[in-house]
Amino acid sequence: ACTSNTTESSEAATGGTSQAEAGSNDEAGETVVIGFSAPAADHGWMAAITDAAKSTAEGYDDVELKVAEGTNDVNLQISQVETFINEGVDAIVLLPFDGAAMTPVALKAMAAGIPVINVDREFNDPNAARVTVLGDNYGMGVSAGQYICEQVGDDADAVVAEIAGIDSLPLTQDRSQGFEDALAECGQDVDNRVAADFTVEGGEKAAANLLQAAPRIDAVWNHDDDQGVGVLAAIENAGRDEFIMVGGAGSANAMRSIQADDGVLKATVIYPSTQGADGIKLARLLVQDKAMSDTVEVEVPRMLQLFAPVVTQENVDEFLGSAFES
Amino acid sequence: MTEQPRPAPLLEMRGITKTFPGVRALGGVDLEVRAGEVHCLLGQNGAGKSTLIKILSASYQPDEGEILWEGEPVALSTPVAAMRRGISTIYQELDLVAGLTVTENIFLGHELSVGGFTRAIAADRRARALLERLGHAEIDPQCQVGELSPAAQQVVSMARALSHDTRLLILDEPSAVLDQEEVRNLFRVVRDLTAEGVAIVYISHRLEEIREIGDRITVLKDGVTVGRNLAVDATPTPDLIRLMTGRSIEYVFPARSGAARREGEPVLQVRGLACPGIFSGVDLDVHGGEIVGLAGLVGAGRSEIVETVYGARRASAGTVTVDGRRLRRGSVAAAVGAGVGLCPEERKSQGLLLDQSLYRNITISSLARFARGGFLDSGSERRRSEELCASLDVRPTGVERVARTLSGGNQQKIVLARWLLRECRVLILDEPTRGVDVGARAEIYSLIRGLADSGVAVLVVSSEVEEVLGLSDRVLVVREGTVVHEGPAEDIDESRVLDLVMEGNVA
Amino acid sequence: MSHQEPVSTTAAPGTPGALPPGDRAEGTRGGPRAPGRGGGAQRLRTGMGRNLGLVLALALLCAAGVLTAGDRFADVDNVLTILRLAAVIGVVSVGMTFVITGGGIDLSVGAILALCSVWSTTLATQALANDVHWIVIVFTAVAVGAGCGLVNGVLIAYGKVVPFIATLAMLASARGLAEIISNRRTQIVQVPEFRDFFGADVLGVPVLVLLFLVVAALGWVLLNKTTFGRRTLAVGGNPEAARLAGIRVQRHTVMLYVLVGVCCGIAAVMLVSRTTTGSSTHGTLYELDAIAAVVIGGTLLSGGRGTIVGTVLGVLIFTTLSNVFTLNNLSISAQSVVKGLIIVVAVLLQQRLAERSRT
Amino acid sequence: MSHQEPVSTTAAPGTPGALPPGDRAEGTRGGPRAPGRGGGAQRLRTGMGRNLGLVLALALLCAAGVLTAGDRFADVDNVLTILRLAAVIGVVSVGMTFVITGGGIDLSVGAILALCSVWSTTLATQALANDVHWIVIVFTAVAVGAGCGLVNGVLIAYGKVVPFIATLAMLASARGLAEIISNRRTQIVQVPEFRDFFGADVLGVPVLVLLFLVVAALGWVLLNKTTFGRRTLAVGGNPEAARLAGIRVQRHTVMLYVLVGVCCGIAAVMLVSRTTTGSSTHGTLYELDAIAAVVIGGTLLSGGRGTIVGTVLGVLIFTTLSNVFTLNNLSISAQSVVKGLIIVVAVLLQQRLAERSRT
Ligand SMILES: Nc1ncnc2c1ncn2[C@@H]1O[C@H](COP(=O)(O)OP(=O)(O)OP(=O)(O)O)[C@@H](O)[C@H]1O
Ligand SMILES: Nc1ncnc2c1ncn2[C@@H]1O[C@H](COP(=O)(O)OP(=O)(O)OP(=O)(O)O)[C@@H](O)[C@H]1O
Ligand SMILES: O[C@@H]1[C@H](O)[C@H](O)CO[C@H]1O
Ligand SMILES: [Mg+2]
């Protein structure tokens, strides 16, 4: 039931009050109560998700947003959704800590007639969500891999390294898989791989060790720009600059650095932090029984998969406006 | 007292040795105990008494030697094995679980139960019966043991021993925490038991008790048996002391120097001190050079009074002045700063850093003296501590030793050494000779007197009336938190003190 | 004997030789109790004084819930939501109460739970459960939990490794193993009977909540009415005295860790049924939550005193707190700050009340 | 000391009614040592026996590093990398050693570090530091750390809240506050002098590593050579006896928590310079890492005995471990499993060696 690959990301700026397309959809309707639950904001991207969702909701007079405590405990997150169901909210925007684990309670909400908008980490039952908004994790890996292929070419000795995010998340594995597959296309593979935890500190630690493990590197892909701040600090501490680095997620910091071309970071692949905000908008449309005005469909589509473009110095200006401040 | 018939002794221990790292606690000890007798084990602090009985109760394993039970060699490998044979022990350090009730402690390890479920009511009933038999029906079986006085805890330990089918009961310094009335009660129980054929091994430093209750005596010295199966009636006290110490010391108190002690301002002055529910209206003067004793029953509140004087408890009313300066209420640091020292009643829990070396225990209250700008000169700490230990005859020697490994009496000396080092103006001693042997007692007495003579004001609490009277210049008798008598020690005798503490209706 | 009988006294700052080490840890350690005041042990002994503060704290929380969220809080469904949330961590906490009462600690509960959840939901186990009976899943989870507990217990009791360190090592190993077994992928439960059984209600009460109640009740009986419980208190309060009383302290210690392991297994089954998944990330930081609930409940962190009722109240306080937060839409960061404050206030309150109830 | 010095002896299993909780926690808790076997307290007393196991464990690890990664391991840069990684957690662990030796525990170190890092890198502070001197950043971090420590200490010493609970509450509150202050954004340090100073090398040794060495050396002197250290041991060993010996136990306890707070402040400065950022996510789970390093090092978890050298060795073991793993490209999951095993083996080894060195 996939509908489209809209390039939505550039539209819903972090600022929230979306200035673009002030079509009839933005006219106030009946008040919509939306419950929002996401994992703990233990890194900048996740914090940005919640912040963008909140400010988007604030931009509408007809949206009342209830934000539950961010948590990495699925047991607690389930009970938060149960609370929303008990309260009888109009819609639930859910970024699950673990998609599969949150599926039963999402099904319960749907059964209770409350539409669920699934963001970022996918449920394992299509009936558990009315709409799914996904980043393209596999695609991110592919984009990063292709960019690196272009840069290192078919140099058989090239050393490619990867600094992954939290290794136990399915999305990390998707990203790594995409990266590996794209590299294989040009005869490369990952020579050194470490995993961090999406935090600055974790990135610094992992990178410091990685740089020791690999005395010479040609290209690095770092999954996440939050941890990227730490990765760059470690690279600077080690005084290394013989390689290029590609980031992930697309923070404003990273883009500014790409723009200034002041270091090894040459590109980043976008994973929009506005997915939560998209979720809020879609929830509002659903409840108010509106459609997406740019499609001809009468109903909001089932699934929205966001695009993972590569940002380089050439096109960075296009993306900087929508990037998240980590 | 009556000679038993001939069959093999109930218990024989032969050539028992036990070595701890660096210390040979037992170097070949023999002991023979017959059913129905009270067999006394005598010896100085550190002679090895507690170690021997711990081997008997299988808390330790001997390095060498054999144990015969009714003539048969036995291996006592676990405490349970010893208990099965009917050996029950009341340790010098009470071994109760403070958080459990009296009943729970009595039946710990052999609970009355059906299918794993405890039978609380039946156990309470039996506990009550045991306590009654011990003459302490007033102890509530439901009470938590941690709330009981040491004396009452002792009774609980006894009840626990009796809850087993006991054939040999070991008592390691049971009277140390008891007053005279309670000792009498203990002896009654002991006689009942021996009449039933139970054998008793009795350890005490109080020779008069041994005279009263004992049948035969084994004397240990430096971990070897030096006196074997001596009949109590036939062995004069000086002989016993000579066996134990190698010297002949009398149980004597140093002479009072008698000079004008009460002149001038008292060093320690207490006025109207009160602590709700415990004591009230306590006035107290101690002059430099004077020893003042507090007599009374266990539980009369003497420890609380001295602890409050010391600032370890907060008074609700009253003042304490030292050399004319008023002490801040409830502050030990203020008292110590003003030159007051306290040897607390419970040396293990209140006095010692058990897992630290002796010198650290001794210097802890005088650190400033060994420090320059906060940095310690531990060399001179050690040297001063060595000197003090030598002068107090602490054994074994070596100030790097860990306090825990010392025998009870020697631990007491370490606490004393702490305050000797500090050179106090006022020294408060709560039960200073509890668990201390005859030889060391005499030394401690003369040490206390020597301190007083050098101008220190000394306040002594003791449950041994004889000790209070013999040691002090002036005596205060405390009953239920009130001072009921005050006067020179020469003017009062033991029976009068007992009258006062029991009835207490005279001035 | 006359009324000044020492036996009936309260205790004794003057006779602290007898104070259990436990008491020190609560009262004295890091600051002695005020002179003339009783120590924690006796202070909190009476059922009333002991739990009064907790009940009050919970009542205040509920009042706050009703005031701020009205009917949305005081609603059967909402109460059931709170109880369902409490159930998983509650079962773990009951087990933790035993270990702590017995003088130990277990930092590995969350990791063991994860390992149990993963092991019992691997495809092989599920295939077996499909063929045989879903009870295979339950059995696997509990057996894995017991096994981990056994390892902990043996290391601690016989290997003489400090509990903190032994269980910290288990934390790392069990979570690593869970990741390896699951290949870091969430395991989805396919056995419908399993899901049906645990997802059901009995007379309107969810099976999960019933399970929690049963475990808590069994725990209460075990701790308070059996020789096992009695010995746990003794082993935690004074292990040497326990040994001299003939209790096999080492064996008992092993049993305590197996017990908490079994509780983790049960909790794993509950979480698997609630999420329909096994995952190596399940139960993260449950160790801190469980220990906090147990200690807030009044069990002595140093052993020798334990209370199941207190633990259950402690768990309910934390879960109700989360619920009230969710209902009130507080800022996420403010929630943590408030949580910290509430913990401190609850403990201080409980101490003051218990002290008053003594006098 | 002659070699049969009883200082290195076993504890008296026969007198354990009086065992301090300290000793129990290591030896007896959760399983008494066998009769005639040593308790922790004296066994590990001599410098040699005490640290031999640790040195050996570290040597084995290094051997493994050289064998598997050859020159990449035994390389000056790599050693400096390990030391730099060790520096931040090392400073925290030195502070933790004092708190634990003094009978407490601090679960809030990571959160305090985060709060210090965030507070000292807010725009206002940075603007101030730009105008005045970068030392403002350092000063702010240390002052915030000391303030948090003061709150912990007062709650514990005067409020009589158990250290575990008081610092757990601080953990939640400090991290929440850090999120509020930073608005959950990473604060990037703009003051170049700050970065230059801490990023520099002195004779080839990074300033961060030097700082760590200085803190460790000061800690060693403070613990072993001063009245403060001696009192810390007394307060941790037997608080009641310490009080009756005239030590102001409550005040001392407060100072210990302030001390660890200051260490967190210093560590925050180090981490800020290393990552060039302040963040509310800094220092996550440092509490467990620090406690593990301290306890592996040989400090008694229940107080009364502490060793800075052991702590430093403990920290080095953990950081070397993750370095060796990364050099070998091992998966994180395998790392966790092996980490758990190594913790246990190191502790068991240390015990056996220490026991042998006694006899
Ligand atoms: N914490 C307390 N609260 C209330 N009353 C107490 C407390 N501690 C002790 N008491 C009371 O104080 C009195 C004195 O106690 P204690 O047994 O210490 O006296 P003592 O004369 O020092 O006896 P001993 O010779 O055993 O040292 C007892 O009657 C007891 O009831
Ligand atoms: N665990 C131990 N480690 C080392 N030495 C010990 C240990 N236990 C006892 N000792 C030593 O063994 C000797 C005998 O001690 P024990 O406790 O048996 O003496 P005691 O006769 O009971 O003395 P007291 O009358 O003072 O109680 C002492 O020198 C003591 O220091
Ligand atoms: O949590 C993750 C990471 O922050 C990543 O950078 C984007 O995807 C989110 O789900
Ligand atoms: Mg003895």
Ligand SMILES: [Mg+2]
């Ligand atoms: Mg007394």
